[in-house]
Amino acid sequence: HLYRTQKIREGMKLSEITRCLCEKLDIDANILPCSDNHIETRIITEEGEDIHFQEFWVKLKGEVNIKDVYIKQIEIAEVPDKLLESLEQSDLVIIGPSNPITSIGPIIKIKEINNWMKRNKEKCIAISPIIGKKAISGPAAQLMKAKGHEVTALGVSEIYKDLISTFIIDQKDSAEIGKITQTTGIETLAENIVFKSEIDATELSKIILKH
Structure with missing residues (x-):
């Protein structure tokens, strides 16, 4: 945080700072911020x-x-060109089981990203951060309730309904598949989304990539 703040004050863009940090930490993944603007x-x-x-x-x-x-x-946030290029070149876009209001929300509310996902929803997939009526972690349930959303997998699917074609919920919520599909039109799968081992994570990854 200190390094990032210092570099922003020096006039560097967030995307440039992120690239520098990846190089310093030997991270090979192409990590891109959703915007260089301050939001x-x-x-x-x-x-x-x-x-x-x-x-x-x-x-x-x-x-x-x-x-x-x-x-x-x-409303003034602009998407870095490299992020748009990466989206255009992608085979699949996965929204992880993170907070749909404060973690994913700022990203998908940016106009260019939102429009891109609407145009390409067939290759966009999301994993529910809610099991039953509780968040897997963090304040997602509290924040969803504050925004008027039902704190269930269905509530999450309604947030993403215009942006994704496939939604993965936990096996414990399998009874909700019909309701979610009927309400949102999104294909819904029930899988194990709580990882107790690397094997669990690998299995879900295989399911996503095969779908």
């Missing part, structure tokens, strides 16, 4: 206070009643 996830508390997401989650440990969530300056 922030903000929380509106029940008391009307407007706070940064990190203050909510780190300082206050998420122990705050949420009224709303918004992404500051999302």
